[in-house]
Amino acid sequence: MLPRPYRVIRITRHTHDTFTLEMEPADGNPAPYFQPGQFNMLYLFGVGEVPISISGDPGHTRAYVHTIRAVGTVTEALCNLKIGAQVGLRGPFGSSWPVKEAEGSDIVIAAGGIGLAPLRPALYHVLAHRERYGKVVLLYGTRTPQDLLYRKELEKWRGLFHTQVEVTVDHAARDWFGRVGVVTKLIPGARFDPFHTKAFVCGPEVMMRFTVMELMGRGVETENIFISMERNMKCAVGFCGHCQYGPTFICKDGPVYPYSQIQHLFKTREL
Amino acid sequence: MVDTKTLVEKGSKTQEKKTPGAVGLLERGAFDQLFQVLQAQGYTIVGPTVREGVILYDELESPDELPIGWTDEQEAGTYRMQKREDEALFGYTVGPHSWKRFLFPPKHRLFRATRGKDGFDIEEDKYDGPNYAFLGVRACELQAMAIQDNVFLGGDHVDPHYRSRRESALIIAVNCGKAGQTCFCSSMGSGPKAGTGFDLALTELISKDGHAFLLEVGSKKGNKIFKKLPIEKAGKKEQKAADAVVAEAEAQMGRQLDTEGLKDLLYRNYQNPHWEEVAEKCLSCANCTMVCPTCFCSTVEEMTDLSGDHAERWRRWDSCFTMDFTYIHGGSVRQSTRARYRQWMTHKLATWFDQFGTSGCVGCGRCITWCPVGIDLTEEARALRASDQGELQTGMQAEA
Structure with missing residues (x-):
């Protein structure tokens, strides 16, 4: 439940509002293994905490890589960090893209x-x-x-x-x-x-909706299509209730779902 | 100490009605001694008391602070206190408070952080408050505790703040002798008799012969208290009287909820136009979620002092009825009251089963009583059933 201190070791600017932070544990130990598609909670001292997906190589666990878009209080503050800055981190959390099960496909x-x-x-x-x-x-x-x-x-x-x-x-x-x-x-x-x-799909919900339809149109079964969902999230461990999506919690049961599991929810507005 | 595992097991066995353990009679005249014994064992007693025109839960020093001779009249959107004809200590049903405010306080600090030379240090808040003895826990509230146990202790992650408060608490239940107009615990299988999950349970017996309490022991911790009290033997007569008390409450149940197929009914009615009708009344004020003994949603706030060297994270109750609750970049997901009421009711009565294996509703009726416009959950369920749209409704079908 407590953020662990990490140190920013590399910063890459991509677009006017998007950047990547690479961070390693401040105590020098390796970062915990993660699965592709999982996310971490990034905490900035006195500012707040936000869920951010991991965008680095799962084969390299010396450091975590997070690509972030500066759109809110915390992400904008993260955007202004310098190398060496300390960030709190909890994670990794959530479900992952089924890369193992996908072998042979x-x-x-x-x-x-x-x-x-x-x-x-x-x-x-x-x-x-x-x-x-x-x-x-x-x-x-x-x-x-x-x-x-x-x-x-x-x-x-x-x-x-x-x-x-x-x-x-x-x-x-x-x-x-x-x-x-x-x-x-x-x-x-x-x-x-x-x-x-x-098929692994991630983007705005409207993009995922039409992408899924196209994939289904080509004959891909719904259980072979995976999408990553986003909702407000405070705790990442199923206590705060914010990320509920129908009967599921996106922090525990998601963010990656087989489309077949949530297709009955996916087009219900304001769920 | 109660370990997490037993808490969770309790949660799944709440339907069981049998409690083995000693039974005895405590005279009203000796009731003060219950307070003395609890205080001598280091407990801070929390129980019902009259404040600001309602019966709520607060720390008590003596039995004189109990709502002696008071009762409550409740209806949708209405709560009134009234004098009873007797001097009953527990002659009311439930007020706006529930025990969750002590186990999962409305606002509490999670950690403190201090800026250091090249970073910050975090110090977790550990609970160092009193060991509470909860006096007057109703059967529906025991069920609510078991439900919150499942949320905070039953999963892969355990909430340390909830756990330390929960483990140190002593639970003294009181079987209901009266049911309110908004009560429907018998529909939810949670009351009016306390089945399990208590350390001691009382049934208040008032008759021409006198005023006494039938005590039942529910745990070793409860037995320790029991043994220190001037207990008299309870015979068949007292047992029968206690059963009659509960039977009377059962007969008075003011509301009913037909739970048959309710989960599936809600799942297939996401698009039912009836939600629009509720939304026209609903003020989205969040009262129902604040008084609900099982609602567990929270948010966190970061605070810093003026120097900027100290930061704290606080957790406070949140409600799915607020616009902020579902805010993500670009806007809130549940913009309409329709969507928010649907979320709340569907969570309580349907998705909760899939998340935690039980209903999220215990039938205490608080959400009905404390709704400023008198929206009635049981009535809404009935209306939804009457306008059931049949086969599973998905957005895809609705939009097609």
Whole structure:
């Protein structure tokens, strides 16, 4: 229940409001193992605590990597940290992308905006054990080219012969030569076998809704589609009640759910 | 000391009505000695007392502070105190307080942090308050404690703040001799007789022959107190009288809730237009969640002093009826009162089963009494049943 002190060792700025903090335990011990898709609670002295998904490589546990968008009091304060700053951390919490169960299947990773952050650990894992998977597809959409996260890495992944990477933006100026349109438009052109695929989807709820529909349209079963949900969260251990989603707690039962488990809730408004 | 495991087991066995243990009679004249024994053992007694026109729970020094000769009249949106014709100590039902305010206080500090040379140090708050003896715990409230035990002690994570308060508390139950107009514990299987989860249980017996209490021992801790009291032997006559007291309360039950298939009914009625009708009345004031003995939602607040060198985190009760409750970047998820009332009622009567294995409602009726516009949970359940939309309703179908 108590935050453990971590120290910021690297800061990367991505877009005007998005940045990545890398932090290691202040006592020098390794950080606890995490599964792709899990999250931590980051505490800033005197400011507050927020749930942030882990976006680093699950194979490297010396430090935790968090990509954060500065949209509230705590995240804006996190944005102003300097190297060496101390941050409190609790975690990891929550369910994960089923990368183990997905072995032998094709993998479709569909991300919208900062939704790529909790998916990156899954992609790292899959690429590190590439031979265990079938076709691998990354579909990524943002509002504008300036909002693309991890641009250098995207370009590197795009250069891999064994992985299909498609990127699209909602709108762009003339200096953008890539695709324009919503991320769901990338699904018809994605190369995967719908009957032997695990799809991991994260983004705004409306993006996930249409992505799931497209995937189902290609024949992917609902139990093979996984989505990551977001709700207000205070405690991360099932006490505060804020993250209830139907009968589930997103902090314990989520954030990653098989779509089949929550499809009856997913389109109920204001749940 | 009660360990977590027994607490959780208690939680799942609340339906059991049999309690083995000693039984005896305590005369009203000797009731003061119960206070003396408890105080001698270091307990701070918390019990019912009259304050600001209601019966609420507070620390008590002597039995004189009990609501002697008082009772309450309750209806949807109404609470009135009235004088009884006798001098009963426990002749009322339940007021706006529940024991959760002592086990899970409305506001308490979780930790303190101090800025150091190159970071900060955190010091957790440990409970160092008194060992409470809760006097006058009703059967529905025992059930509510068992339910909160499941929330705070029953999962992978244990709440240390709740645990230390819970483990040190002594529970003295009182079987109800009267049921209020908003009571429906018999529908929820939680009362009016205390089944389990207490250390001692009292039944108040008042007749022409005198005024006494039938005492039942529910635990070793309770037995220790029992043995120190001037207990007289209770015969069949007293047992029968005690049964009659509870039977009378049962017969007076003012409300009923048909729980048959209720969970599924709520699950398939997320889109029922009836929620809109409740929402038109509901003020979204959160009163029902504040008086509910099982509602456990909380939020945290960070505080700093002027120097900025000391920070504290406090936890306080929160309610699913506030707009802030579901705020995420971009707005609140449950914007409408319709969605918030639906969340509360569906949580109490349906999703709670899937989360913790029991109903979240104990039938104490507080949410009905203390609703400023008199919204009645049992009535809403009935209305929903009357307008049941049949097969499982999902947004997909509704939008199609």
